Amino acid sequence: RKEVEQDPGPFNVPEGATVAFNCTYSNSASQSFFWYRQDCRKEPKLLMSVYSSGNEDGRFTAQLNRASQYISLLIRDSKLSDSATYLCVVNTLTGGGNKLTFGTGTQLKVEL
């Protein structure tokens, strides 16, 4: 089983739609979680951090369910500019320090 699993998509949605992505992780000792956005051939950029049960920032809501070991990202009123790959990232404290493990990403395409 992969440490971090995401549905690769692509998710093709019309502009204005609400879309949700799920991510599951295998290490129950993981402490914190992030969603990064990555545009084609660009670097990942931090979208949201999730430390407790959830976080909301404008049209974006992230939720964490530790018991079931999954994180979700909800995008409301999606825009064309939201088209990107969304990476689920899990932070686990190890003896050598923090270790970030990335999922392979979920691709979102928002269409007119």
Next chain:
Amino acid sequence: DAMVIQNPRYQVTQFGKPVTLSCSQTLNHNVMYWYQQKSSQAPKLLFHYYDKDFNNEADTPDNFQSRRPNTSFCFLDIRSPGLGDAAMYLCATSRRRHTNSYEQYFGPGTRLTVT
């Protein structure tokens, strides 16, 4: 404002010819990371520095080395690039290592082509 800078943005090298990628940061972060990302794959951590303390991932090939001469700069050396090393190489920084509140900031990446 540039925070994590990588040079060059695109690098072409020949099979077996050593290449060095550079990363600099203006954030004064303690930790610097190098990731390799191949097409449609997740970024894969190669190694990281906590100040001058070097930490290698167990599965990072010996072909990959790194140097951090000071807080601001970190280099990735690929001693003998193979065709399988063609990828995007991402540098990232973070303020601390042992903490729950922990975010990494990425540079724009260097896309390496091996011919």
